[in-house]
Amino acid sequence: MAPLNKNDLSNLSFILNKPNDVSFAERPKPSLASPHDVLVAVNYTGICGSDIHYWVHGAIGHYVVKDPMVLGHESAGTVVEVGDKVTSLKPGDRVALEPGYPCRRCTNCRAGHYNLCPEMAFAATPPIHGTLTGLWSSPADFCYKLPDNVSLQEGALIEPLAVAVHIVKQAAVTPGQSVVVMGAGPVGLLCAAVARAYGASKVVSVDIVQSKLDFARDFAATHVYASQRVSAEENAKAIRDLAGIPSGADAVIDASGAEPSIQASLHVVRNGGTYVQGGMGKPDINFPIMALCLKEVTAKGSFRYGAGDYALAVELVASGKVDVKKLITSVVGFKQAEEAFKKVKEGEAIKVLIAGPNEKM
Ligand SMILES: [Zn+2]
Numbered sequence: 001m002a003p004l005n006k007n008d009l010s011n012l013s014f015i016l017n018k019p020n021d022v023s024f025a026e027r028p029k030p031s032l033a034s035p036h037d038v039l040v041a042v043n044y045t046g047i048c049g050s051d052i053h054y055w056v057h058g059a060i061g062h063y064v065v066k067d068p069m070v071l072g073h074e075s076a077g078t079v080v081e082v083g084d085k086v087t088s089l090k091p092g093d094r095v096a097l098e099p100g101y102p103c104r105r106c107t108n109c110r111a112g113h114y115n116l117c118p119e120m121a122f123a124a125t126p127p128i129h130g131t132l133t134g135l136w137s138s139p140a141d142f143c144y145k146l147p148d149n150v151s152l153q154e155g156a157l158i159e160p161l162a163v164a165v166h167i168v169k170q171a172a173v174t175p176g177q178s179v180v181v182m183g184a185g186p187v188g189l190l191c192a193a194v195a196r197a198y199g200a201s202k203v204v205s206v207d208i209v210q211s212k213l214d215f216a217r218d219f220a221a222t223h224v225y226a227s228q229r230v231s232a233e234e235n236a237k238a239i240r241d242l243a244g245i246p247s248g249a250d251a252v253i254d255a256s257g258a259e260p261s262i263q264a265s266l267h268v269v270r271n272g273g274t275y276v277q278g279g280m281g282k283p284d285i286n287f288p289i290m291a292l293c294l295k296e297v298t299a300k301g302s303f304r305y306g307a308g309d310y311a312l313a314v315e316l317v318a319s320g321k322v323d324v325k326k327l328i329t330s331v332v333g334f335k336q337a338e339e340a341f342k343k344v345k346e347g348e349a350i351k352v353l354i355a356g357p358n359e360k361m
Pocket residue numbers: 048049050073074159160
């Protein structure tokens with residue numbers, strides 16, 4: 001492919017003005033802010049639950065959309081221009097975009113936990129604009145070159161896969177272990193697949209929607225369980241019986257954020273096992289803390305992704321260990337962005353990709 005020219009490209013953007021009010025506008029083209037930056041033409045962007053949440057509610061926790069904000073953060077694109085100091089990339093390279101830039105100087109950044117940087121500037125988290133736009137400027141080291149056998153559409157799935165990689169690392173899954181994953185949305189499905197890639201021999205996907213479980217069984221899970229309207233202990237026992245793990249799971253990942261799932265997690269984990277909270281739901285819930293204490297459970301949170309997670313996500317796709325293509329329900333043109341958001345909100349899709357404004361559809 002001939003290298004692109006910035007002057008020929010549109011910077012049309014999909015903008016959230018206020019809840020349920022979106023529009024398109026041609027914004028000024030970004031230029032390289034540092035000699036270490038690159039300019040990328042965005043090819044595909046996946047819609048994330050957080051984009052939907054901002055669109056419907058205008059806020060997530062204390063992040064409130066006060067001024068119009070470009071949505072989107074799950075993107076892959078093609079390098080258009082590179083700064084003088086960039087040696088790792090050249091125009092024409094296809095890259096997955098890691099969409100949050102930390103300060104690189106604080107204690108967390110210095111310790112390698114840059115996802116915990118208090119100065120993090122993350123795409124489509126107010127007041128930072130997102131990637132549903134034509135051109136995106138990024139530090140070169142936050143762009144991951146896609147191997148030839150990984151498509152740009154798969155590249156847009158690297159972001160949610162990196163979330164799952166980080167969660168499974170937090171769960172410290174080792175070969176032969178049993179893992180229960182609560183929730184079979186995109187991140188839950190990807191956690192199940194990454195846990196398998198890490199060598200887990202039993203991976204149970206749990207959800208309330210049977211069609212999601214059917215998908216999970218084909219995608220990565222060795223067992224699936226439809227949560228019943230019974231107590232958390234009873235659901236936990238049913239999961240243990242189903243998977244043949246009478247003493248409980250080595251690791252339990254909550255990718256749902258739902259209170260009953262979190263409660264069941266603490267009852268399904270084995271004595272001395274690990275529980276990771278990856279899903280985001282209500283900020284405060286009723287938590288079975290006695291089970292945590294008596295079982296001496298290791299409980300961890302997981303937030304976005306950190307050092308090495310994006311690179312491993314690319315490797316898992318390139319090596320064929322995680323087939324992210326299967327999660328793509330549909331791909332729509334840029335101008336169909338709002339309809340695509342509606343479709344995802346209605347729960348009619350796993351992942352919808354929106355082509356960039358310069359992409360011919
Ligand atoms: Zn996301």
